[in-house]
Amino acid sequence: DTAVSQTPKYLVTQMGNDKSIKCEQNLGHDTMYWYKQDSKKFLKIMFSYNNKELIINETVPNRFSPKSPDKAHLNLHINSLELGDSAVYFCASGTGGLGDGYTFGSGTRLTVV
Amino acid sequence: GENVEQHPSTLSVQEGDSAVIKCTYSDSASNYFPWYKQELGKRPQLIIDIRSNVGEKKDQRIAVTLNKTAKHFSLHITETQPEDSAVYFCAVVHTGNQFYFGTGTSLTVIP
Numbered sequence: 001d002t003a004v005s006q007t008p009k010y011l012v013t014q015m016g017n018d019k020s021i022k023c024e025q026n027l028g029h030d031t032m033y034w035y036k037q038d039s040k041k042f043l044k045i046m047f048s049y050n051n052k053e054l055i056i057n058e059t060v061p062n063r064f065s066p067k068s069p070d071k072a073h074l075n076l077h078i079n080s081l082e083l084g085d086s087a088v089y090f091c092a093s094g095t096g097g098l099g100d101g102y103t104f105g106s107g108t109r110l111t112v113v
Numbered sequence: 114g115e116n117v118e119q120h121p122s123t124l125s126v127q128e129g130d131s132a133v134i135k136c137t138y139s140d141s142a143s144n145y146f147p148w149y150k151q152e153l154g155k156r157p158q159l160i161i162d163i164r165s166n167v168g169e170k171k172d173q174r175i176a177v178t179l180n181k182t183a184k185h186f187s188l189h190i191t192e193t194q195p196e197d198s199a200v201y202f203c204a205v206v207h208t209g210n211q212f213y214f215g216t217g218t219s220l221t222v223i224p
Contacts, residue, residue: 033212041200043157043214056211090156101147101159102212 003027006091006105013081014113021076021108023091029103031055031096032074034066037088037107046089049074050096081112115140117205119215126193127223134218136203137185145206146179146186151217152199160201161188193222 004025013019025032033056034046047066048056054066063079078085091105116139126132136146144165149157163170163177163186170177174193179186190197203215 041151041217041219043202043217045212045214048211101149101162102157104156104158106156 002106004091004093004103004105006089006108008108009106010109010111012111012113015081015083017081018077018079019081019110020078021089021091021110023074023076023105025072025091025093025103025105027093027103029093029095030071031094032068032071033092033094033102034074034076035090035092035104037090039087043090047074047076078110081110083112086110086112115143115205115207115211115213117203117213117215119203119218121218122216123219123221125221125223128193128195130193132188132190132193132197132220132222134188134201134203134220135185136187136205136215137183138205138213139184140205140207141181141184143205143207146177147204147206147212148175148177148188149202149204149214150199151202157202190220193220195222195224198222 007022031050033048036044046060049068052068065077067075088107088109090107092102094102119136147162150160151157174191176189200217200219205213
C-alpha cells in the first residue's frame with residue numbers, strides 16, 4: 001500500500017492550460033506539502049497544509065493554488081500554465097512534529113509545451 | 114528564513130572509498146537535521162537523521178556528524194558501492210517542522 005500517492009505521474013500540456021495534480025496519504029499525518037524540483041534538482045517548498053490550514057506559502061505565484069478537502073488529501077491546481085512551470089512536483093507528508101522525517105510521493109513530471 | 118548550503122554539488126569516488134558531504138546552516142535555533150537520498154527518477158527518501166542534542170549517529174555504512182557551534186553537519190558514507198550513486202539532500206528543520214533543503218549533491222560511485 002503506497003503511503004503517499006500522486007497522480008498523474010506524467011503530465012504534458014500546452015501553455016495557457018489549467019491542470020491539477022492530486023495527492024493522497026494514508027499515514028494519518030497532519031501536515032502535507034508540495035515541493036517543486038527543477039532541472040537543477042533544487043527542492044523548493046511551495047505549500048504546507050496542517051489540518052487543512054495553509055501555513056507556508058513561499059512566494060509562489062497565485063496561479064498555483066492548493067486545495068485540501070481533508071487532511072489525507074492535498075491537491076495542486078495550476079492555472080494558465082507557463083513554460084517555466086515545467087518541473088517535477090513532489091507531494092510529501094509529515095506528522096508536523098520535530099524529529100520526524102517527511103515521506104515523499106513518487107512525483108509528477110509536468111512538461112509544458 | 115534559514116540559509117542551507119551544501120557542498121560539493123557533484124562528487125565522484127571509486128568503489129570502496131569514502132564519500133563526505135557537508136552542509137552549513139545559519140539559524141542556531143535549528144534542531145533537526147535529516148538526510149535524503151534520491152535515486153534517478155525516484156522520490157527522495159530519508160536515510161539518516163540527527164537531532165541537536167547528539168553529535169554523531171551511525172547506521173551501518175552511513176553516519177552523520179553535527180557541530181552545532183560551527184553550524185555544520187556532514188554525511189559520511191564508507192565502503193561506497195555503485196548503488197550509493199544518487200543525489201543526496203541535507204535538510205535543516207526548526208520547531209514547527211519547517212524543512213529547508215540543501216541544493217543537493219550528485220554522488221557517482223565508479224565501479
